[in-house]
Each structure stands twice: as structure tokens, then as C-alpha cells.
Amino acid sequence: MTINQLQDEIIEEFADIDDWMDRYAYIIDMGNALPPIDEAYRTPxxxxxxxxxxxxxxxxxxxxxxxxxTADSDAIIVKGIISMLVKVLSGHTPREIVDSDLYFIDRIGLSENLSPTRSNGLAALVKQMRLYAVAFLAKQQAEGAAQ
Incomplete structure (x- = not known):
């Protein structure tokens, strides 16, 4: 599935949930389903x-x-948000991730229903995921040029 198809799937999952307390509960459930990160990566x-x-x-x-x-958090809402980002971006090429527009965050109303500190954390997480993609893309291009 493409990044946009995965985003559309998440948007559809939220379409029938009108109440934000129910949406938060659903996000928490998604976080609980996130596979745990390897302890080796629970580092500073x-x-x-x-x-x-x-x-x-x-x-x-x-x-x-x-x-x-792979990702994890000690906060249940954050873990749920992370699970959505991992679902949407994992399994794609660095170029696809760098070029993606993560519109699902706004479409499900997440950005307007998070506290400012949670919104900052979400932005930091998206930025770090993109930075990994940029680094891997640069590495691929360097290796391609070296051949």
C-alpha cells in the first residue's frame, strides 16, 4: 500500500468516531498494539x-x-500517535517518505485536539522520521555514485 492509501485507511477508521474521548480511547488501543521497541534502542x-x-x-x-x-513511548497517547506514524511510514523507501505529505494528522483532527506540548512532540517525531529518511536517501545516493 502507498503512504496515501495507509493515511486514507486511518482517516476512514476515525470517520465513524465523533466523540474525542472515544477517539483518544481508539488511539490508546492503537498504541497498545504497537510492538515494543528493542531495549537496545531505549537509549538517550x-x-x-x-x-x-x-x-x-x-x-x-x-x-x-x-x-x-520501531518506536515506543512511556505515555499512552503518544504511543498511539507513534503507532499511526509507524503504520503509515514503515515499509516505504526513503524517497517516498521524504516526498510524503502527512495529511491524515489534520484530517482526523489530531493537531487541533492535542495540547501545545503534545503537538510539539508530534512535530519532533515526524521531523526525526523524515531526518532518518533523508540520511538513508543520502547514503543510497552516495553508494550509487560510488558504483
């Missing part, structure tokens, strides 16, 4: 700067040239 180097709660992010480039993200 993997912490997201600018996130009020503690959130860790790790990215690996697969042999097929796709990025696989």
Missing part, C-alpha cells in the same frame, strides 16, 4: 528531542531499500 540517542514524554525512535534500512521504524 534514540529519544525524541522536544517530546514532553519519553519517546524512542529507531530506523533501519532493509536490504530491499525500505525503512522500517
Amino acid at each position: 540517542e534514540h529519544l525524541i528531542e522536544g517530546c514532553q514524554s519519553r519517546a524512542w525512535l529507531h530506523a533501519e534500512l532493509t536490504p530491499e531499500g525500505k525503512i522500517e521504524y
Whole structure:
């Protein structure tokens, strides 16, 4: 599935949930379904700067040239938000991630229903995911030029 198809799937999942308390409960459920991050990545180097709660992010480039993200947080809402971002961006190429427009965040009303500190954390998380993609893209281009 493309990044946009995955975003549309999330938007559709939220379409029938009108009440924000129910939406938060759904986000928490999504976070509870997120596979735990390997303890080796629960380190200061993997912490997201600018996130009020503690959130860790790790990215690996697969042999097929796709990025696989793993992440976790000690805050249940943040963990749910992370799970959506991982669902949308994992398994795509660095170029696809760099070029993506993450419109689902606004469409499900997330940005307007988060506290300013949570919004800052969300922005920091998206930025870090994109930075990983930019770094992997640069590495791929350097390796391509070297051949």
C-alpha cells in the first residue's frame, strides 16, 4: 500500500468516531498494539528531542531499500500517535517518505485536539522520521555514485 492509501485507511477508521474521548480511547488501543521497541534502542540517542514524554525512535534500512521504524513511548497517547506514524511510514523507501505529505494528522483532527506540548512532540517525531529518511536517501545516493 502507498503512504496515501495507509493515511486514507486511518482517516476512514476515525470517520465513524465523533466523540474525542472515544477517539483518544481508539488511539490508546492503537498504541497498545504497537510492538515494543528493542531495549537496545531505549537509549538517550534514540529519544525524541522536544517530546514532553519519553519517546524512542529507531530506523533501519532493509536490504530491499525500505525503512522500517520501531518506536515506543512511556505515555499512552503518544504511543498511539507513534503507532499511526509507524503504520503509515514503515515499509516505504526513503524517497517516498521524504516526498510524503502527512495529511491524515489534520484530517482526523489530531493537531487541533492535542495540547501545545503534545503537538510539539508530534512535530519532533515526524521531523526525526523524515531526518532518518533523508540520511538513508543520502547514503543510497552516495553508494550509487560510488558504483
